[in-house]
Amino acid sequence: MRSYLSLIPISAKVHKRQNRMTFLCIVSAVFMVTAVFSMADMGVRMEKARLLSKHGSLQGVWDSAMAQRLYAVAAILFVMILIAGVLMISSSMNSNVAQKTKFFGMMRCIGMSKQQIIRFVRLEALNWCKTAIPAGIALGIVITWGLCAALRFLVGGEFSDMPIFEISLIGIISGIVLGIVTVLIAASSPAKRASKVSPVAAVSGNSDNAKNTTRSVNTHFSKIDISLGVHHAVSAKKNFILMTSSFAFSIILFLSFSVLIEFVGYIMPQSSNTSDINISSNEGSNSIDSVLLDKIRNMYGIKHVFGRKKCLDIPAEVNSKTKNIDMISYDDFDLDCLTKDKQLRKGSDISKVYNDSKYVLAIFDKDNPLAIGDKIKVGNDEVKIAGLLKCNPFSDDGSTDGKITIITSTDTFSHITGITDYSLFMIQLKNNATDENVTAISNILDENYKVNDMRDQRNSSTYIAFMLFVYGFLAIIGSVSVLNIMNSISMSVSARIKQYGAMRAVGMDEHQITKMIAAEAFTYSTSGCIVGVVVGLFISKLIYNTLIASHFSYATWSIPIIPLIIVLLIGTITAIIAVYAPSKRISNMKVTDTINEL
Structure with missing residues (x-):
């Protein structure tokens, strides 16, 4: 034996069982970072492919919000995994040191200094990296391939250009760096603990815990x-x-x-009533014939079709104050989706809103407080708020901007306004629906209607x-x-x-x-x-x-x-x-x- 450091591989073999968890912790940390940065890199490559096909150049790829978000998230996860890895590896190594008290005491007996003990423990930890880091990188690459394949073939959509079976240099380097840095930081405390073992411990086998x-x-x-x-x-x-x-x-x-x-x-937000095709009148008025609803419902490839009516900025009396409000009708499917998506605040009773009733829904706004039970008078009819929505489904950020909007059933809307036609048809297609089915819908409409294909926006x-x-x-x-x-x-x-x-x-x-x-x-x-x-x-x-x-x-x-x-x-x-x-x-x-x- 040329040097005491030659004992490192021997110690690793003898204490293979005790070192198993430390090895697993290193593999897990390296694997997670490799997978995270590799997936971020694959996402950027997907964005490059999209820009090339759309614009013919990669201009602005690194300035894109997607690339910045991906690497920002990856960096945050890198720090979190580093902390978790240090804690887990330190805990495991401390237990290892406690079990090798007699060994370190023996080394002190034959003349090993405290600094040599510290160096021994750190190099022993780095010795595990020779196999743990490659194993973690290999596992990270395989998992990345699996995730990319799942996104491309199972999820599809915007992930149809996701590369598969490609290796990310960024992911590999990140995994190596994290593995080495984590082990060195984690080994610091156990190394100092091992250096404090006295030669007497070689005889007793007791650690400092047994004081x-x-x-x-x-x-x-x-x-x-x-x-x-x-x-x-x-x-x-x-x-x-x-x-x-x-x-x-x-x-x-x-x-x-x-x-x-x-x-x-x-x-x-994932709403159960998100539509694939929208049909509206050119003027945005309630002029879509209600007969058309049943006609579309019976066409091939249609899963659901439901309509809405609207009256905007109509005068109403809200809690004895005159205000302009918006009134929008929901049919039974639309109302069911509110319950399914858990969009109602506690205490709401949506069952009262169905059919021709005197109950409506309103949208919660902390700056314009409406409460369940409040009454709103529209024309000669008075309705009562049966429930409140958590947010505004008609705005991008969910806020009301101070506007009062009530949601009624189709029958209640017609009873109050006398309007029977619709302003909007919303269509959900079956999974096997094709572009030909969408074309067939357009063919039954005249020039007074506008068709919006929303499938790409899902x-x-x-x-x-x-x-x-x-x-x-x-x-x-x-x-x-x-x-x-x-x-x-x-x-x-x-x-x-x-x-x-x-x-x-x-x-x-x-x-x-x-x-x-x-x-x-x-x-x-x-x-x-x-x-x-x-x-x-x-x-x-x-x-x-x-x-x-x-x-x-x-x-x-x-x-x-x-x-x-x-x-x-x-x-x-x-x-x-x-x-x-x-x-x-x-x-x-x-x-x-x-x-x-x-």
């Missing part, structure tokens, strides 16, 4: 086994902080990305792509966090194997051992959940106000109940599962096997 205590474990509020489990968790402060931070950061990421799901819903494919990305990232973060916590708890038990052996030798049974390990696991889980939820809700509200509330005046942040329930369930299930393997391993060991060297 003599000046007072006994508090058993006033719980039994000895549970008290010991909690004590094991909180006694190693650095490990406790890392475990809590790793768990909390996963929750923070989950709650933060949950806001992105809402954000995508705001910028690309953004459902982009919406699906964003949802897949966000949910996929959440799933990866959750999976890696679960594996990290399970492995960390398992290695924490392995580091105290002699202590557990001694406890069994003095009479602690298998059930008590399991309860002690469970108490340790739930201490990490509980502290992580508390910190993660408190900080996560604060960041969630901050992101919501920045991304959504500042651009959509009607948007209001509320506590994300469902995401909270999900993360708490994941935390509980993770702690339960994490207890099983180490407790079973302890139970299957003979007492003599664990205390032979005491």
Whole structure:
């Protein structure tokens, strides 16, 4: 052996099982960054192809909003993955160091200095990168190919030019940089911890966690086994902080990305009544014959056809004040879609609006407060507000701009105004509808009608792509966090194997051992959940106000109940599962096997 550094590959082979989780954390971090930047690069290449086909040049591709958004999102994710990777790898490496106390003590005995110990731990961590980084890059490339293929062939639409089976140099470089930087940062704390191991530890095999205590474990509020489990968790402060931070950061990421799901819903609202073809009169008046509605409904390729009537700026009496309002009719399908899309505020009763009734819907506006139950008099008829819409479906940003708009049923509109014809027909086509079917619709119309093909304006494919990305990232973060916590708890038990052996030798049974390990696991889980939820809700509200509330005046942040329930369930299930393997391993060991060297 020419140098103590020659021990690095030997140590890696001997502790292959203990290093497995650290290796997996590096692979996961590199894979996520490689996939994120590769997908951003593929999106830019798709934009280049679109500009070439449309304009014949790439002028302005880097100035395009799409390219800037893609790389901005990728950069934010890079930082988030870096932090998550550092926390997970540090936690795993700290557990590794705790299990190799005797090894580092032995190295100190034969003359290795503290600086050499630090260098050894860092180089050992970098040694894992030789295989972990290529594995993460390869996995990222394969996943990128799969996502690009899914977007191109399954989602289609604006993603029909998405390149597949191409390799992104930007993605590979980003993965390599993140892998090395993450490992170097994560190895800093464990390396310093290893350098503090004294030569005496070579004989005792005990880490600094096993210091003599000046007072006994508090058993006033719980039994000895549970008290010991909690004590094991909180006694190693650095490990406790890392475990809590790793768990909390996963929750923070989950709650933060949950806001992105809402954000995508705001910028690309998916309405059940979004039309493919619109038919309107040239003058925009209520002059479309109602007979035409049934004629189009019976044509081939038609999924739904529904009409609207409108009267704009008509005088009305609202809460004893005269104002000009807009009145628009919805047929039954339109009204059903409001319920399906959850567009009504709490307390609304849309069932009263159907048929020829004296009830209508209004649009909520915090600056022009209308309440459920308010009365509006239009002409000789008085109607009552049965419900409020969350936002204005007739504007791009969802605001009312101070304008009062009421939505009635078709029958109520005709009863109030006497108008039976329509101002707009909205048509939804079946999936197998062709351009010939659209042409057939145009052929039955005369020059008084205008046909607008809205199919190119649908953004459902982009919406699906964003949802897949966000949910996929959440799933990866959750999976890696679960594996990290399970492995960390398992290695924490392995580091105290002699202590557990001694406890069994003095009479602690298998059930008590399991309860002690469970108490340790739930201490990490509980502290992580508390910190993660408190900080996560604060960041969630901050992101919501920045991304959504500042651009959509009607948007209001509320506590994300469902995401909270999900993360708490994941935390509980993770702690339960994490207890099983180490407790079973302890139970299957003979007492003599664990205390032979005491």
